[in-house]
Amino acid sequence: MLTLRLTLESFRFALDALKSNLLRTILSLLGVTVGIFAIIAVFTIVDSLEANIRSSLDFAGDKVIYVSKWPFAFDSGFPxxxxxxxxxxxxxxxxQLRKQLGPNNKGIAIFAANSGNTLKAGSNSVSDCVLQGASYDYRAVSNMPVKEGRYFTSQExxxxxxxxxIGATIAENLFPNGNALGKQFKARGQTLTVIGVMEKEGKKLITISSNDANCIIPFGMFTKMFTLSTTGFGGGPSATIAVKGRDEDPGLMDLEYEMRGTMRNIRGLKPRDEDNFALNRPEMVAAAIGKLFGVIGIVGGxxxxxxxxxxxxxxANIMFVSVRERTNIIGIEKSLGAKNFFILFQFLFEAICLCLIGGVAGILLVWLVTLVPQDALPLNMSAARVILGLLISVGIGVIAGIVPAALAANLDPVIAIRAK
Known part of the structure; x- marks a missing residue:
């Protein structure tokens, strides 16, 4: 109990010292405030940027393998x-994949897209829209939340x-006066009927994935509007096949192995032939993003x-000045029986309090910045970053105050009393 009481007394002495030199206290903590603001601001921006990009990639779905011409990550050793x-x-x-794949999947879909389309409904129109054709299981392999109406039936x-x-932006522009369900609009000379409206996503850093300007139609209808490319170079949009894995296969190793064998069989590849297709997984992009932002975070830190x-x-400089100014008081305290740890804690707590106040101020500034409205990159400061800022502040306080505090604790009381 005596130790706790002396520790609390040291803390009170430290606060009194800070209050008695208010101007110096404010000037001292400015450096810590700027430092904590810089570190936490960098980490907050990096976290928000990574979260935004990952959110933008949600359209790719979870536990999905894509059959494509191009890989998500190029092999530097491959010609x-x-x-x-x-x-x-x-x-x-x-x-053929639908027929030959075993029970290791929850859905197989084919889809293709064409951008830069203009949709019209009466006198209203909206440009730069994406027309996307999809098969029935597209909802299983991709994030496509329908807010109003319904999804396609297998018969459709x-x-x-x-x-x-249609996306929310298309609905707002083509049908500004009411419900879009059941209404008709034209796209590339075809009259289409709205059966569903997707949830509004808003702006994203990677806007290519936003559903707001997407119009999804049956794949067969899409092929009536566009001629699919057979090479992937011009001549029309190219198709992508996606397969949704089961939860029982978390690594998707069984599904990927089965898909590779099935695709090689479909394309008539011999055992020694190289794959002429790519099996892509969104985790490849997520892993690359994690590594990239890990490096950015380290550099920013x-x-x-x-x-x-x-x-x-x-x-540290202010603490040395504080020890010099209060040398006489230290001598009096020690002559009255104050222990060395009491003097040590008194100055150490003062340094920690200075840094904590500065750190809290820096964190508060970052929080105020996050309140500024941002459409493309909303900033969010996590609790982990707040705790990190406080821990850094305490650490800097200990490092900056330990030497001055130790010097003060080891002063000879007789010499200290005589100091001027």
Whole structure:
């Protein structure tokens, strides 16, 4: 109890010292404030940027393997010209995959898209829209939340009926006065009926994935509007096949192995032939993003640490001045029986309090910045970053205050009392 009481008394002495030199206290903590602001701001921006990009990639779905001509991550040792010679996936291959794949999947879909389209409804129109054709299982392999209306029926997909599920931006522009469900609009000379409206996503850093300007129609209807490319170079949009894995196969190793064997069989590849297709998984992109932002975070932390280092030197300098000014008081305290740890904690707590106040101020500034409305990149400061800022502040306080505090604790009381 005595130790706790003395520790609390040291803390009270430290606060009294800070209050008695208010101007110096404010000037001292500015360096720490700037340093913590720099570090936490960098980490907050990096976290928000990574979260935004990952959110933008949600359209790719979870536990999904894509059959494509191009890989998500290029192999530096693979001859680049061989990628160009690969054929693109076709509807025939999609149908064969549906028949030949075993029970390791929850859905197989084929889809293709064409951008830069203008949609019209009466006197209203909206440009730069994406027309996307999809098979029935597209909802299983991709994130496509329908807010109003419904999804396609299997009969609508098989019969290639002129129905569409549109994004929120398209609905707002084509039908500004009411519900879009059941209304008709024209796209590339075809009249389509709205059966569903997707949830509004808003702006994203990677806007190519936003559903707001997407119009999804049955794949058969899409092929009536566009001629699919057989090479992947011009001549029309190219198709992609996606297969959704089961939860029982978390690594998708069984599904990937089965898909590779089935695709090689469909394309008539011999055992020694190289794959002429790519099996892509969104985790490849996520892993690359994680590594990239890990490096950016380290670089940002190093840059921000220079600012906090300057603040630490400032705190240490002020603490040395504080010890010199209060040498006489230290001598009196020690002559009255004050223990060395009491004097040590008194000055150490003062340094920590200075840094904590500066750190809280820096974190508060970052929080105020996150309140500024941002459409493309909303900033969010996590609790982990707040805790990190406080821990850094305490660490800097200990480092900056330990030497001055130790010098004060080891002063000879007789010599200290005589100091002027």
């Amino acid at each position: 680049w010209w061989k990628y160009f010679k690969r054929p693109v996936p076709t509807p025939r291959e999609y149908q 997909i098989e019969a290639a009926r002129p129905v569409a599920i 190093v840059i921000g640490s220079f600012a906090i280092l300057v603040g630490g030197f400032g705190i």
